[in-house]
Amino acid sequence: MSALWTSAELRAATGGTIGPEVEVLGISIDTRSLAQGDLFVALRDTRDGHAFVADALARSAAAAMVEREPPDMPEDAPLLHVGDTLAGLAALGAAARARTDAHVVAVTGSVGKTTTKEMLRVALAAFGPTHASAASFNNHWGVPVTLARMPRDAAFAVVEMGMNNRGEIAPLSSLARPHVGLVTNIGTAHIGHLGSEEAIAEEKGDIIAGIAPGGVLVLPADSRFAARLAARAREAGLEVLSHGEAAGADARLLSYQGEAEGGRAEIMLAGERLGVTLAAPGRHVALNACAVLAVVHALGLAPRSAAAALPAFGAPAGRGRRSRIRVEGGEALLIDDSYNASPPSIRAGLAVLAAQAATRRIAALGDMRELGSEAPAIHAALAPDAATACDLVFTCGEMMEHLHRALPEARRGAHCPDSAALAPVLRGALRPGDAVLVKGSLGSRMAVVVQALCGESGS
Structure with missing residues (x-):
């Protein structure tokens, strides 16, 4: 395997110093996932990464980026000394972006970012080596890590960008300098922080702030803000494309036939009708495919070839992945959508659950976070959708109690204070032939429920 970074390149990129000559094969900020040959970056966050440098080197890291000398280091330890490790990581990301010939796509949106990013990974791989963000590496350290990990031979790169507060997307986009920026949709996620x-x-x-001159912004045609953002993009000299179901969308979903395990979509793009077979269920997945094909078109590639590649896409863990689980007396279907939640994504998940052939359809829902003062009403407003889709609804968390109370009594499974309390209650309630959807915001820790249903231990 060729080096991702040499000592000389690390020094040039970061302005730091490193003693022994090294060749770095990857970038890591967590010793638990570190691979041999990685550069371990000792970030200071909830925990100080400098406390884990010795462990990283013992696990065969090629070197560690530090801003101070970790304790008990040998004199010849391969340490890249910088003034600030987060700034050093950002500098490494900027250097990776500067040296690559890859076409870069940035993805943001209220929901669907990670799923769309993974669909783009599959679609663009039909045209050349494609690099994309791991998991949901989409914040102030995730974007630099994604860029710094970019292989030298990448033809395409897909960079996910998220935000919790105002002023976070522009610097991420300016660092990535995408050729195409994609907004999946605009909803109420994080409204508690942004206010409206x-x-x-x-x-x-x-995201417009960083799009390269002459680049393209791909917008959701169904959003009431589309015209406003399109005007901003055109003022910046960008081309604008749109995706969605609205009449006039450049990539328009004409029809969708859903099944329990996937679906078939017909999409109109550039005067051509494209049939797309999807291995993940839900109309929202078909709408994500519209966005993906719009991006492919924006890059000057053949959407039909991308459409032919999309059947290989399957929902990632925590994003709607389906599996069979053991319950007393037989098996049930688990739909693991536990990674995150917002009102639109919960409604989409409930629609997928409703399409399942099952003896009973059961939802286990945790709190949606960062919804501000309207959170109780927003949670309660899910009751009609949940009552229609489900035979039973189990809930946990302070906010989901409002949904529990709003449900018809016949649809109430149980309410628990948190996911740890809910897990054994739900597991004991499942029967053979059930289909169960598990969903909630990351802070609700609904993965604990998934682990319990799968017979795994963890916290």
Whole structure:
């Protein structure tokens, strides 16, 4: 395997110093996932990464980026000394972006970012080596890590960008300098921090700040903010494409036939009708495919070839992945959508659950976070959708108690204070032939429920 970074390149990129000559094969910020040959970056966050440098080197890291000398280091330890490790990581990401010939796509949006990013990974791989963000590496350290990990031979790169507060997207986009920026949709996720959908739309539109001159912004045609963001993009000299179901969308979903395990979509793009077979269920997945094909078109590639590649896409863990689980007396279907949640994504998940052939359809829902003062009403407003899709609804968390109370009594499974308390209650309630959807915001820790249903231990 060729080196991702040499000592000389590390020094040039970061302005740091490193003693022994090394060749770095990857970038890591967590010793638990570190691979041999990685550069371990000792970030200071909830824990100080400098405390794990010795462990990283013992696990065969090629070197460690540090801003101070870790304790008990030998004199010849391969340490890249920088003034600030987060700034050093960002500098490494900027250097990776500067040296690559890859076509870069940035993805943001209120929901669907990671799923769309993974679909783009599959679609663009039909045209050349494709690099993409791991998991949901989409914040102030995740974007630099993604860029710094970019292989030298990448033809395409897909960089996910998220935000919690105003002013976070613009610097990420400026670092990645994408050729194409994609906004999947604009909703109420993080409205508790930003205050209004208008502010969320402006923040998502800040992806324009980094798009390369002559680049393309791909917008959701169904959003009431589309015209405003399109005007911003055109003022910046960018081309604009749109995706969605609205009449006039450049990539328009004409029809969708859903099945329990996937679906078939017909999409109109550039005057051509494209049939797309999807191995993950849900109309929202078909809408993500519209966005993906719009990006492919924006890059000057053949959408039909991308459409032919998309059947290889399957929902990632925590994003709607399906599996069979053992329950007393037989098996049940688990739909693991536990990674995150917002009102639109919960409704989409409930629609997928409703399409399942099952003896009973059961939802286990945890709190949606960062919804501000309207959170109780927003949670309660899910009751009609949940009652229609489900035979039973189990809930946990302070906010989901409002949904529990709003449900018809016949649909109430149980309410628990948290996911750890809910897990054994739900597991004991499942029967053979059930289909169960598990969903909630990351902070609700619904993965604990998934682990319990799968017979795994963990916290």
